[in-house]
Amino acid sequence: MTHNADRLYELLPSVYRRRDEENAGPLKALLGVITEQADLIGADLDARYEDWFVETCEDWVAPYLGDLVGYRILPGADETLATGSEAAQRLLAALASRRDVAHTVGNRRRKGTLALLEQLAADVADWPARAVEYRQLLGVTQAVRLHGRDPRADRRRLTRGRLTDLRRADALDRLGGPFDELAHTAEVRSITSPRGTGRYDIPEIGLHVWRLKPYSITDAPAYCEDRARTHFTFSVLGNNTPLITKPEREPSPAHIADETNVPAFIRRHAFAERTAAYYGPGKSLSIHLGDGKPVPLGAIVPADLSGWRYRPGRGQVAVDPVLGRISFPAREAPDDGVWVSCHYGFSADMGGGEYPRPVDPASPKKVYYVGPGHHRLITEAVEEWRHDKETDAGLREGVIEITDSGAYQEQLEIPLDRGDRLTLRAAQGTRPVLRLLDWSSNRPDALRLHGTGQGAATDPLPRVVFDGLLITGRSVRVDGPVGQFVVRHCTLVPGWDLDEDCCPCHEEEAGIELVDTPVCLEVEHSILGTILVNAEEAHHEPNRIWLSDSILDAAGAGLAAVCGPDDTPAYAEFNARRTTVFGSVLAHAAGLIENSIVDGVVRIARRQNGCVRFCWLPEGSRTPPRFHCEPEHSGDPARVVPRFTSARYGTPGYAQLALSCPGEIRRGADDSSEMGAFHDLFQPQREDDLRLRLDEYTPAGSDAGILFAT
Incomplete structure (x- = not known):
């Protein structure tokens, strides 16, 4: 709402305004100040009026409105809410649902x-x-x-x-x-x-109740497992993926939910008996060919494609929703490719996905788009940005946005000068895939972010942000003078790639390599493989690694998730909040590690500084001082061991704490939520x-x- 700062002054008779203008306008300035304060009071009164209604009130008011109708908040939660911290606000949103308060009577x-x-x-x-x-x-x-x-x-x-x-x-x-x-x-x-x-x-x-959520994949390329036999998978990584139902709205408040109203895994028998309820545009799954022609409902044949033994007839397309597989008739592989829309199950908004992501408040001067109707390759957009910033210094902050959920197979090497700020992101509602393949026979083919060091010495080191991407096939390598590398809502497939059973294909390979660079690595709401730090200690300070609400997976038993060359301690300061780590952590120093699970030995070289609190660490770990960590706090190391629904990336229950997991871990965080990457779901409190x-x-x-x- 726009307010006129001179509206009180304009109410004065013209004779007073004329005299005030003759005296340099002191009355106008005074009334301007009064108008500003009146606007603040008016806005506060409007807010207080909105607080009378549960639909429009502030979050902290909802429990008080609920108290008027006898709504009871969870016992013990009031102490956490009284702190007013960011964690308390998240807990408040989880416990005091507006809908629950509004529906109490x-x-x-x-x-x-x-x-x-x-x-x-x-x-x-x-x-x-x-x-x-x-x-x-x-x-x-x-x-x-x-x-x-x-x-x-x-x-x-x-x-x-x-x-x-x-x-x-x-x-x-x-x-x-x-x-x-x-x-x-x-x-x-x-x-x-x-x-x-x-x-x-x-x-x-x-x-x-269903804890897993349905996440959509729209118009994404299917993976061709065997073109000669016309075998495809819904997952672009080629692994078996059980498809999940896109819930339909229930017809009435008195209706009891059936299989189409909840995010249940699609059974073969259910798909065979009610194919039309699951298949089609806007439904749980659909298939169309590269020419845009959808596969009609009449051609879909529900089948068990275990071992690829079933062979569809001419003009048919076999679909297995349990394994996420597609089979065409022999010698009838579509020439223009196969594109799919489907839903998969996962616990939270994490990793690359089409779910809504926070929007960066910064408004770049120019956005370089990649996708249909724009640049065909990411490399073309990078080259245009580098050319433009040479002629216009205002374009040194560049944003490259991928507009579809396609797969981009190209060799990426991005040079970065001092003062550069580059964001490579997915558009809202998309999940693009970057497939890094064998392009050169005599060197690694990682996605390389190379700091050139060129530019004025007073300019800051370059900053790079990856947002909403899925990267597979190789690692991301950062070298040279780069100041900051931020990974948000991304997936860097642990082990580079998966087989059909979701086992990593290259379990000893790193997901991110930091090579002789002072870069600070920040990872938020992401899934990634091993972090390898290869640096000379005499050249710069230890790299700082920050992980929050993420999963760090070494992709193999007994492997290190953070380390240096030959499993030596990484010359880095390791920090983690609300993170699940599969593998050991070998680092030079540690800052703050809290509300996390490290399913491997932690060995910190310098233990004078730092703090580890409300975490689970294996016995034999060497860390800075620990506070309320398991299994030390309970004194029962044989029983208090983390158990997961699955520890393999690509499975629906990946990194989810099992129902049989001890309560010391499921409720072991500082606010009695669970330790690990899914802390902010507040599932124990819910x-x-x-x-x-x-x-x-x-x-x-x-x-x-x-x-x-x-």
């Missing part, structure tokens, strides 16, 4: 309904859910029909609790899962028992908050428990 009127429990999971924990009343799944003995009873009621009763029909393959495939509909014998254990949950009993209600709501809204005589589907 309405939820009490719907107490005891299954649809309400699903809505609570979405409002409180932001988890899609399906509620199941297990009483309906108990095997029962059918009573003889009595005179006067409604025949329709008898027919409904006969369809429930009966013996299993072995011809119903889809129902058998759902056995034991959230969508199981077969009859079971009763279990004595309660669903809330800490010694092992039992489901099938009269009072039991299960709330199945789980506790959801259990609190279930106790409040579950009817008397029933037990409601949370069951994690993924």
Whole structure:
């Protein structure tokens, strides 16, 4: 809103304004100051008015509005929220959901309904859910029909609790899962028992929740695994990727979620029986050829492509959603390539992806675009930027933006002069792939950022930012005088590449190489392989390495994630916050390491400075002073060991703490959240908050428990 700074002055009679102008305008200046303060008071009053409503209030006001209607915040969280820190603000957003506060009164009127429990999971924990009343799944003995009873009621009763029909393959495939509909014998254990949950009993209600989120890939190239046999994979890396459902909006608030309403993995039987529900533009997956022609629904054949044994008929395209594979008929490989849109599962907004990323507030003078309708290669955009900055010093801050989710295969070497600031980023809603291949037979083919040292000595060292990219095939090498290298929301594939089982192809190779450079490396919300520091100690100060909300993966057991040549300590100062490290850390010094998991020995050469707090480190690690670190704090190293759903990059549960992981790790951070890369999801607090709501809204005589589907 634009305010007129002279509006009070303009209200004065003209005679006073005329006299004020004759005296150099002191009255106008005074009223200008009063108007400015009046605008501040008016803005504050507007903000206070907006704080009356939960839809428009500030985040810190939501719990107070909830208190007016009896909304209870998680016990113990008020101490963390009172600090007012950035971490407290993130926790506040996770615990005091506006939707949950706004629905409090309405939820009490719907107490005891299954649809309400699903809505609570979405409002409180932001988890899609399906509620199941297990009483309906108990095997029962059918009573003889009595005179006067409604025949329709008898027919409904006969369809429930009966013996299993072995011809119903889809129902058998759902056995034991959230969508199981077969009859079971009763279990004595309660669903809330800490010694092992039992489901099938009269009072039991299960709330199945999905922790993994669906992430889209749109119009991306498929990987040609074998062109002679016309085999393709949905993943551009060539690994098997289970496809996940893009959830559809439920038709009504009383609807109970089915497989199309939650981000469940697509089963082969479900895809075969309801292909139209999953396949097509805007749905869970679709395929089109390089000429833009989509593969029609009638040509799609659901199949099991394990071992590539299934051969589709002429004019058919076989799709396996469990492995993420595509097979065309023999000798009918599309000449113009295959492009796919699909959804994969992951825990958080991390690594290269199409999810919304924070926008850089800086506005460059010129943006160099790469993609359809623009530069065909990244190298062309780099050359244009280097030519322009020679003639216009204002263009030394360059931005190269890739506008699509294509794969770019080229040899990249970017020279950087003093004073340069270059950003190589993906456009919002895209995930471009940089494939670094064997271009030269006599030297490595890394993506090279080379500091030339040219320019005025007073100019700062160059700064480079990578944002939203997926880089595979080789490492990123930084050498020469470069000041800062920032990696945000990127994936540098650990081990360079993957095989079909998500095993790294080159597990001993580095993801980032720092070679004789003073660069400061900053990694945020990214996944990357080993950091190799190759530097002479006499030439410059130790490199500073900062990692936050990221996964650093050495891609092999017993390998180092941070090291120097020949596994010597890296001449660097290592810092990590909310980070999961697979591999050992060998470094010259350490700054701050907190709320992290290092699944390998940590050996710091200089231990006089630095701090390690609220982390899990293996026994035998040599670090600066530690505070509240596991397993030292618990004193039980045999039990307190991190367990992950998967430790292989490319799998949906990569780096996710398993449900069997000890509580000292799942709740071991300084704010009682989990250690590691997914700390800011605050899953322990969301789980506790959801259990609190279930106790409040579950009817008397029933037990409601949370069951994690993924």
